[in-house]
Amino acid sequence: MENKIKRTRPLQVIILAAGKGTRMFSKKPKVLHELAGKTLLRHVVDSATSMQADSITIVFGHGGNEVQQSIGNTTVNWCEQKEQLGTGHAVQQAINTISDSADVLILYGDVPLLKAETLEKLILAKKEGSLALLTACLENPSGYGRIVRNKHSTIEKIIEEKDANDKIKLISEINSGVMVVRGDKLKFWLSKIGNNNAQNEYYLTDLVELAVTEGEIVDSYILDDHKQIEGINNKLQLADLEREHQRRQAKKLMLKGVTLRDPERFDLRGELSIGQDVVIDINVIIEGSCHIGNNVSIGANTILKDVNIADNVTILENCILEKSTIEQACTIGPFARLRPETQLDKNVKVGNFVEIKKSHIAQGSKINHLSYIGDTQMGQDVNIGAGTITCNYDGAYKHLTRIGDNAFIGSNTALVAPIEIGSWATIGAGSTLSKDAEAEKLTFTRATQKSLSGWQRPSKK
Numbered sequence: 001m002e003n004k005i006k007r008t009r010p011l012q013v014i015i016l017a018a019g020k021g022t023r024m025f026s027k028k029p030k031v032l033h034e035l036a037g038k039t040l041l042r043h044v045v046d047s048a049t050s051m052q053a054d055s056i057t058i059v060f061g062h063g064g065n066e067v068q069q070s071i072g073n074t075t076v077n078w079c080e081q082k083e084q085l086g087t088g089h090a091v092q093q094a095i096n097t098i099s100d101s102a103d104v105l106i107l108y109g110d111v112p113l114l115k116a117e118t119l120e121k122l123i124l125a126k127k128e129g130s131l132a133l134l135t136a137c138l139e140n141p142s143g144y145g146r147i148v149r150n151k152h153s154t155i156e157k158i159i160e161e162k163d164a165n166d167k168i169k170l171i172s173e174i175n176s177g178v179m180v181v182r183g184d185k186l187k188f189w190l191s192k193i194g195n196n197n198a199q200n201e202y203y204l205t206d207l208v209e210l211a212v213t214e215g216e217i218v219d220s221y222i223l224d225d226h227k228q229i230e231g232i233n234n235k236l237q238l239a240d241l242e243r244e245h246q247r248r249q250a251k252k253l254m255l256k257g258v259t260l261r262d263p264e265r266f267d268l269r270g271e272l273s274i275g276q277d278v279v280i281d282i283n284v285i286i287e288g289s290c291h292i293g294n295n296v297s298i299g300a301n302t303i304l305k306d307v308n309i310a311d312n313v314t315i316l317e318n319c320i321l322e323k324s325t326i327e328q329a330c331t332i333g334p335f336a337r338l339r340p341e342t343q344l345d346k347n348v349k350v351g352n353f354v355e356i357k358k359s360h361i362a363q364g365s366k367i368n369h370l371s372y373i374g375d376t377q378m379g380q381d382v383n384i385g386a387g388t389i390t391c392n393y394d395g396a397y398k399h400l401t402r403i404g405d406n407a408f409i410g411s412n413t414a415l416v417a418p419i420e421i422g423s424w425a426t427i428g429a430g431s432t433l434s435k436d437a438e439a440e441k442l443t444f445t446r447a448t449q450k451s452l453s454g455w456q457r458p459s460k461k
C-alpha cells in the first residue's frame, strides 16, 4: 500500500462519461473501448485511484449497465445524465456527492493518457485560489475552447470554438477540459450557468468568467505533453493513442535496460516487472501481470499472459504462454503452447508443437516435439518422445497421468489416463497404454509386424 498523500483538502473526482461516441460507429459505449487491454474509463479511474481520491463519481449516459459492470469492485458513485445538455449539466448531476471543503477534480472518461502526476501539479497550481485549469498551447487549436487572458496574462474566460470570432480563434492556448475547483464554489457557480450560446449547452467552462467576475484569480497549469490531454472520438485517434502509450511504455523499459528489437512492434497490455539483460524480439505481446527474470530472451511473435518467468529462460518464436510458471533455464518453443496452471521446473525443455495444460513438469524433463500433455504430474529427467499424447479426457471427466523420474516414453505413445508410469520405466514407441507401467521395465503394446510376399500394389489400368 502506498503512503497516504498529504492534502490540505479532501480530493473528490468527477469523471464525465455520458457522451455517446457516435464517431466510433460501435454499439459499445465510447469509454468501454480498450487501450492497452484496459477500457478508456478504467485508465481514468485508475489514475484517480492512484491519487487516493476520497471519492470518484462517474457521470454516465449511454450503456449504463455495461459501463457500471466494467468498473467491477472499485468503489465509485454513479450519476446518470439522461440527456447530454453539456459539460456543466453533466457535472451538475454529480453535485450531491460533493462536499464544500473538497477540491473537485473534473476529468473526462475518454482521455486515457493523463497522468496522476500531471493532475497533482494542477492541484498545486490552484494554490490558495478556487479554480485552476489544465491548458496547453497547440499549433492547431481548432475544435477546442480557447483560453482568453488579459494583458497581465491573467485568465479572463474560455470561449468555445463555436462561439469564437476569428480573433479568438487565433489564440493557441486551449482548454483541456480538466479542471480543479473548490466544492462550495463549484456548487455556487454551477447554479448560475445558463445555456445561451451557440450550442444551447450548459458549458462548464462558463465557471471561469463567473469566478473572474467575483474577483477570483483563475490559475492554470500549462502542459507541454499534449498527448496526455487528447481525447478519443474515433478509431483513428484510438489507434494513435494506443501506439503513443506503447511507445512510452517501451521507452521506459528500454531506459531500464531491456532490449527491444523494435519498440514500434512491442505491446504491453498490463503490468510487467522485468530483470536485467532481457531481449525481446518483435511482435511480442505481454498481457495481464507478468514477471520476467534476468537473462531471458523472448522470440518473435510470442504472447505472454499472466506468466512468471525465472532467470536464464529462452523462449523461442511463436509461443503462447498463459497463467504458467517457468523456472530457471527452461527452453520453450518455437511454436509451443502452455495453457493455464502449467509449471515447468528448472531446465525443462519444451519443443515445437507441444501443448501443455494444468501440468507440473519436474526439472530436466524434455518434451521436444508434437505432444499433448494435460493433467499430468511428471517427474525429473523424463524423456517424452515425439507424438506422445496424454489421453486425459474420457468424454465426461478429466483424469490424471503420473510419470515417474527418468521414465522414457517412446514416440507416438498414447497414455490413457488415469495412468501411472513408474520411474525408469521405458515405453516402446507406438504403444497405447491403458494400464499402469511398472518402474524400471520395458512396457509396450504393439501389433506384430508382417510382410506379405506376392502382394501387388494397385495400379491404374
Ligand code: UD1
Binding pocket: 016, 017, 018, 019, 020, 059, 081, 083, 084, 085, 086, 087, 088, 089, 090, 108, 109, 110, 143, 144, 145, 146, 158, 160, 174, 175, 176, 177, 202, 203, 204, 205, 231
Ligand atoms: C469541451 C470543453 C472545451 C475543451 C474540450 C476539450 C466545454 C463547454 N467545452 O468541449 O473547452 O476544449 O472539451 O476536449 O466544456 N460530456 C458529458 N455530458 C455532456 C457533454 C459532455 O458527459 O452533456 C462528456 C463527454 O462524454 C466527454 C467530455 O464530457 O468525455 C467532453 O465533452 P465534449 O462534447 O467532447 O466537449 P467539447 O465540446 O469537445
Ligand code: CA
Binding pocket: 231
Ligand atoms: Ca471533445
